[in-house]
Amino acid sequence: MTVLDIPELALVALVGVSGSGKSTFARRHFAPTQVLSSDAFRGMVADDENDQSASADAFDVLHYVAGRRLRAGRLTVVDATNLQPHARAALVRVAREHDVLPVAIVLEVPEALAWERTESRADRTFGRPVLARMQRDLRRTYGQLAREGFRKVHVLRGVEEIEAAQIRYEKLFNDRRELAGPFDIVGDVHGCRAELEALLVRLGWDLVRDDAGRPVDATHPSGRTAVFVGDLVDRGPDSPGVLRLAMGMVAAGHALCVPGNHEQKLLRKLRGRDVRLTHGLAETMAQLAAEPETFAAEVAAFVDGLVSHYVLDGGRLVVAHAGLKEEYQGRASGRVRAFALFGETTGETDEYGLPVRYPWAREYRGSATVVYGHTPTPEPEWVNNTICIDTGCVFGGRLTALRYPERELVSVPAEREWYAPVRPLTAAPARPDEVLELTDVTGRRHVEHPYGSLTVPAENAAAALEVMSRFAVDPHRLGWLPPTMAPCSTSTVDGFLEHPAEAFADYRAAGVDRVVCEEKHMGSRAVVLVDREPSLGPFGGGAVYTRTGRPFFGSPLDDELLARVRTAVGVAGLWAELDTDWLLLDCELLPWSAKAGGLIREQYASVGAAGRAALPAALAALDAATARGIDLGELRDRTARRRDDVAAYSAAYRAYVGPTDGLRGVTLAPFAVLAGAKSAYPDRDHGWHLDLADRLHAADPAFVTPTRRRVVDLSDPAAEAEATDWWLGLTAAGGEGMVVKPYAGLAARSARGSLLQPGVKCRGREYLRIIYGPGYTEPDQLALLRRRSLGRKRGLALREHGLGLAALDALVAGAPLWRRHELVFAILACESEPVDPRL
Numbered sequence: 001m002t003v004l005d006i007p008e009l010a011l012v013a014l015v016g017v018s019g020s021g022k023s024t025f026a027r028r029h030f031a032p033t034q035v036l037s038s039d040a041f042r043g044m045v046a047d048d049e050n051d052q053s054a055s056a057d058a059f060d061v062l063h064y065v066a067g068r069r070l071r072a073g074r075l076t077v078v079d080a081t082n083l084q085p086h087a088r089a090a091l092v093r094v095a096r097e098h099d100v101l102p103v104a105i106v107l108e109v110p111e112a113l114a115w116e117r118t119e120s121r122a123d124r125t126f127g128r129p130v131l132a133r134m135q136r137d138l139r140r141t142y143g144q145l146a147r148e149g150f151r152k153v154h155v156l157r158g159v160e161e162i163e164a165a166q167i168r169y170e171k172l173f174n175d176r177r178e179l180a181g182p183f184d185i186v187g188d189v190h191g192c193r194a195e196l197e198a199l200l201v202r203l204g205w206d207l208v209r210d211d212a213g214r215p216v217d218a219t220h221p222s223g224r225t226a227v228f229v230g231d232l233v234d235r236g237p238d239s240p241g242v243l244r245l246a247m248g249m250v251a252a253g254h255a256l257c258v259p260g261n262h263e264q265k266l267l268r269k270l271r272g273r274d275v276r277l278t279h280g281l282a283e284t285m286a287q288l289a290a291e292p293e294t295f296a297a298e299v300a301a302f303v304d305g306l307v308s309h310y311v312l313d314g315g316r317l318v319v320a321h322a323g324l325k326e327e328y329q330g331r332a333s334g335r336v337r338a339f340a341l342f343g344e345t346t347g348e349t350d351e352y353g354l355p356v357r358y359p360w361a362r363e364y365r366g367s368a369t370v371v372y373g374h375t376p377t378p379e380p381e382w383v384n385n386t387i388c389i390d391t392g393c394v395f396g397g398r399l400t401a402l403r404y405p406e407r408e409l410v411s412v413p414a415e416r417e418w419y420a421p422v423r424p425l426t427a428a429p430a431r432p433d434e435v436l437e438l439t440d441v442t443g444r445r446h447v448e449h450p451y452g453s454l455t456v457p458a459e460n461a462a463a464a465l466e467v468m469s470r471f472a473v474d475p476h477r478l479g480w481l482p483p484t485m486a487p488c489s490t491s492t493v494d495g496f497l498e499h500p501a502e503a504f505a506d507y508r509a510a511g512v513d514r515v516v517c518e519e520k521h522m523g524s525r526a527v528v529l530v531d532r533e534p535s536l537g538p539f540g541g542g543a544v545y546t547r548t549g550r551p552f553f554g555s556p557l558d559d560e561l562l563a564r565v566r567t568a569v570g571v572a573g574l575w576a577e578l579d580t581d582w583l584l585l586d587c588e589l590l591p592w593s594a595k596a597g598g599l600i601r602e603q604y605a606s607v608g609a610a611g612r613a614a615l616p617a618a619l620a621a622l623d624a625a626t627a628r629g630i631d632l633g634e635l636r637d638r639t640a641r642r643r644d645d646v647a648a649y650s651a652a653y654r655a656y657v658g659p660t661d662g663l664r665g666v667t668l669a670p671f672a673v674l675a676g677a678k679s680a681y682p683d684r685d686h687g688w689h690l691d692l693a694d695r696l697h698a699a700d701p702a703f704v705t706p707t708r709r710r711v712v713d714l715s716d717p718a719a720e721a722e723a724t725d726w727w728l729g730l731t732a733a734g735g736e737g738m739v740v741k742p743y744a745g746l747a748a749r750s751a752r753g754s755l756l757q758p759g760v761k762c763r764g765r766e767y768l769r770i771i772y773g774p775g776y777t778e779p780d781q782l783a784l785l786r787r788r789s790l791g792r793k794r795g796l797a798l799r800e801h802g803l804g805l806a807a808l809d810a811l812v813a814g815a816p817l818w819r820r821h822e823l824v825f826a827i828l829a830c831e832s833e834p835v836d837p838r839l
Helices: 022-029 038-046 052-071 085-097 111-119 128-141 159-164 193-202 239-251 261-270 281-289 293-304 334-342 458-470 500-509 557-571 593-627 633-654 686-699 717-732 767-772 779-785 791-813 817-830
Strands: 003-007 010-015 035-037 076-079 101-108 152-157 166-170 183-186 206-209 215-219 225-228 255-257 309-312 317-320 345-349 355-357 369-372 386-388 398-404 408-413 445-449 452-456 514-519 524-531 542-545 582-590 667-676 709-713 737-742 760-763
Touching (some): 003 152, 035 038, 052 085, 085 101, 101 128, 111 128, 152 159, 193 239, 193 408, 215 239, 261 281, 452 817, 524 557, 557 667, 557 686, 582 593, 593 633, 633 767, 667 686, 717 737
Parallel strands (some): 010 101, 035 076, 225 255, 369 386
Antiparallel strands (some): 183 398, 345 355, 398 408, 445 452, 514 709
């Protein structure tokens, strides 16, 4: 048996004369979808597989399809004679264009057998001289395949060898998807051995030393794996010491390492190439000269064996020295290696004479997290699911590692500046903090933040851009948007779709022991950003905006509302107590009709009016027919129930309609103080937030509405029962329902450390008529609604909540406007997710 080793992703060219058995071999060893036959493509373009005049067009199409398959990462086999150099050159070109390895499998059989097989086929009409010429071409092919660029060449001679052949697929060296970590990914060390030791110790590693006390390995008690992003050498004080430690960790299976451009240059020098001793190489060579002669050879063998990049954790993580574009990940070619080592430059130089690098990360939209180094930066920053962790240790900065999958950055300071940088690490950013760019928010984007990450689809970004650019308040004032809120699990209590029992059970299952049940005000969500000084404040007085970032009423009503809030905050003493000159409040503005009057008239009142007009008339007609002896009892009962449901529906929405004139008749119900100048407050419990809201109510009782609530110990059935009775009374009196929240606060986490739902809504039976229609309580409709799926809504609520927490942190920290805007924009983009709006 002959085993043919083939990369899992490759372009395989079958080479052989007519009648050598290429198509049979392809059918035996490859899936039909993997095989592209030149005969089949001639049939596609000319309706005749033997029409040689169509070959040029057929191969054009074949090469196109091959390219599309390779681009998608699919093994592709080309079944053609492939005896002419130009034909093979075209295949090698397609393979190189898609950064895969070209492989040739040559099938050789005696000419007599090939002729016998050819003669037996009615569709083969050429003479034996043609076959003899093919055989001559085949013999010339053997010595040419490797020179033409085929990375593997397998030759099968004779029928027995062909029939006994077996295909064995090889993973590419860069494919380590089976390794899931956890990983500690270490940035550019550049000979800073002491800092590397300190970083490893801080990460929890135990150093292993040789008899001379030198670190030669490190182990982690939790079984973590280190990954070095390259540039271990040059510029620093002890490149051999760094190499000795890294090489030992790799040899022991405790670490992986990708090469940096400095290792590649060192390798060329160690092999005797003419290399200029610049950028720290002179220091490395001098340090190596003090080592035993065998050490340099070990270093050369180590560097020579390094793979350009690694794909890890099932494809979710990519590590490369200078980063890697999505289309290069898991591929193998010269240009992939060059990009991984050097990145991509624009061909220009900056004011320091250094090459200007193409900002590939700004355009990256891949799903894999890419971790890299190469270009020192003062602070690591996530950009579209990529992060550069070279923080310039050798230049006096820090040595940084990324813990994966935790996404936690850990660093140690440099002992000193070991090598003066050409470009200062503290160089000014590429753009001012206040400048927004369209590319920040358009297209498919990955947003990374301290509470998680998410991908924003291009279509969602486009929808958010429409709102932001045309309707939203000034981005400087748009520091946060409220997340959507998921309902509690669907109730099984007779007659109810939502019930407190499920809300309590949801949080109890998440490990929460105490919740607060807050009255759910039926109004319009209003975010209030208010400056202490209307003309001198950092936000120009402030803003009042909706949950989609639009001005709430517009001037002058918004200014009047801000003045009322500003005064109430002052009277309550919160400016001094919180030591702030601005506050961000999450509120509900009442009544609902103050903002949603048009919606109520067009969407709800019209339905109620139609039902109240039509159904009594229908009942009268049914009664008249019944009086004439027609049996319509069942229909009449159903119509009467519909009449009663419409009456209940009308009463439900009318409860939230009230007369207003400007701010007369309008009230504001604050329920969370989100942030001030010195701090964001998601870590404060809800008792703190609601106490401050009560003080605002006391300061202006005519304008600020209090929020009634109950605090419930989830281990106490009596407390749950009391809160349930309170909810039943609240909703029976026309209230919308309640929101159940972890008492610990907005930033509460589960026992596993994940963010909890910040709140789940539990809406009343009658209020839900507005949402699901007058007759939703009919048993068949209720049974159907109980099958509603909440998973997507809950996931969306958590993603938006995490973005909101990050936005509050960025606002208080004074982060660049573009970073704050990116987070808020992503919240709004999430609102375009296809989720049932009734949930």
